[in-house]
Every structure is written in structure tokens, then in C-alpha cells.
Amino acid sequence: MGQSHSQSQTHISVLPNEVVVSILQHLPPQEIKSAVLVCKSLREMGEKPRFWTWAVVTVNTKDDLQKLKRPRLQMVQEIDVTQGSHGGTHLNRRGGVSTWMKEEGLADLFQVICEIPTVRRIRGLEFCKGIQGIEPDLVVSVLNSLEELNLCYDFYDEEDFEDMPLRLEAEQLELLFTAVAEKTNLKFLQVSGQDMLKDMDKTDETDEVDEMDQMDEMDTISPELFAAAVSNVEEVILKEHFKEDITSEQFEALYAIIA
Numbered sequence: 001m002g003q004s005h006s007q008s009q010t011h012i013s014v015l016p017n018e019v020v021v022s023i024l025q026h027l028p029p030q031e032i033k034s035a036v037l038v039c040k041s042l043r044e045m046g047e048k049p050r051f052w053t054w055a056v057v058t059v060n061t062k063d064d065l066q067k068l069k070r071p072r073l074q075m076v077q078e079i080d081v082t083q084g085s086h087g088g089t090h091l092n093r094r095g096g097v098s099t100w101m102k103e104e105g106l107a108d109l110f111q112v113i114c115e116i117p118t119v120r121r122i123r124g125l126e127f128c129k130g131i132q133g134i135e136p137d138l139v140v141s142v143l144n145s146l147e148e149l150n151l152c153y154d155f156y157d158e159e160d161f162e163d164m165p166l167r168l169e170a171e172q173l174e175l176l177f178t179a180v181a182e183k184t185n186l187k188f189l190q191v192s193g194q195d196m197l198k199d200m201d202k203t204d205e206t207d208e209v210d211e212m213d214q215m216d217e218m219d220t221i222s223p224e225l226f227a228a229a230v231s232n233v234e235e236v237i238l239k240e241h242f243k244e245d246i247t248s249e250q251f252e253a254l255y256a257i258i259a
Helices: 018-024 029-035 040-046 062-069 100-104 106-113 137-142 170-182 211-219 223-230 248-258
Strands: 056-058 078-080 122-125 150-153 190-191 236-238
Touching: 018 040, 029 040, 056 062, 062 106, 106 137, 137 170, 170 223, 223 248
Parallel strands: 056 078, 078 122, 150 190, 190 236
Antiparallel strands: none
8 A cells, every 4th residue: 555645834924933044045136035024034034234235226206215214225235326328437417417416415315314324326316416515524424334435526517427526525535534544345346527726815805816816726635535434435436627636745645555
């Protein structure tokens, strides 16, 4: 007589939580999405932020900021403020940044990101306006926590490409360099078109001062600070667009450190 073999099944609900968590940790993103839909217990365990660090959160409107308040997204590492194309160095206008995000949303976004210290990338940040109106300490807190930062102030004649209006005020830039020189998460930094000149006291309107002489009298971000910050980042691209971008003294101080 042949023997019949029965195959017993164990419902996942009887497994210890530690075992279920271990299983979830080994699931790829798409399967995590499916797993949290199976039952209440899996959904509760699957809501842990550590299972969603891979998620890229898209923010194009003010309502989208609510996504970043979900419990599962409290360890997210990347935020995308673009609306389409992600390839190449420049952003095609057809895949550009939303009007809200470009014109007024940056301050609100930074406030929310301050509550999520794991954010390391903001895709499309260089295409946003309004950073000069944000509290310097908040700007530094967010930017210095990133791993990739394009501080670009570039404008294009071609209609196919999005302008990059991200330009810090001198005070913001100095505070950022001070923080980066001390300790930073930045691994890649591109600096282009930034104003390295501090604000100077206004001269009497009756005084006739040659524009170039006045430029030379302005204080700049100190060469030592510039060099200390830039040399503390693994990969750096420096591009000059204006006379005040980067001074020869700043370059010399940087060369002295890396020589």
C-alpha cells in the first residue's frame, strides 16, 4: 500500500515577529508593496521606515508634502521635485520643475526635510528659486546633510533647457562652507555662479567710485574657509561664470591644501 503524505502549512501570523521582520528585510521593493496588502499584521510590521529607505518621494505641489509625514517614509533618502526627464546634466523644459516648486515651494520643503535627517538627495533642487529668502540656518542644515549638491546659477538661451537659478546669499554661502569644513555628508559638490562677495557697507550716493575698484574692496569668503570646505568633499566641480565667482586667492589656498 502506498503512503499518503500531507503537507502542513503554517500561517504567517503564528511566526515570531522577529522572523517576519527578517523575511521582510530580504524582499525587493515591489514585493514589500505587495506584502503590506496581505493582512493587518504584515501591514503594521511593513510600515517600519527601514523597509522604505529605497523610496523616491515626488514633490510637485504643496499637498505632496503630506507624503513626507507618513510614518513609513521617515527614513527616506531621496526626494524628486522634477516632473519628468532625469537623464543628463540639464533638465528638459518638458520634464521641468512645477511652478509651485520652482517659485515658492522650497521653503516649505526645507521645513519638512528638517524633520527627516536621512534625506541625502533632492533631485532637481538646482532648478528651484527662492533659496535666498530662507533662513540661513535652515538652508545650511538641509544642504549640508545631502550627499550630492549642485549649487548652480546658470541661464540658457536654448528653449529646450531649464534655467538653474539656485544662488545662495553670501551669508548663506559662508555659513554653509563653515559647516562643510567642519563636518559634512557631501560626497559631490558643484559650484557655479555663486556670489563669493560679502555685502559691503553702502557708500554715499554722492561718492564717485569706480565699479571695478569698488569690487576689489569687497570682502570675499576667506580663502582659508573656501579651501577647507571644498577639500572636505570627495568630488568637486568648480565653474566660473562671473568675476566674483572664485578669486585667485581662494584657488591658491585650495591648491596649497591638496598639493
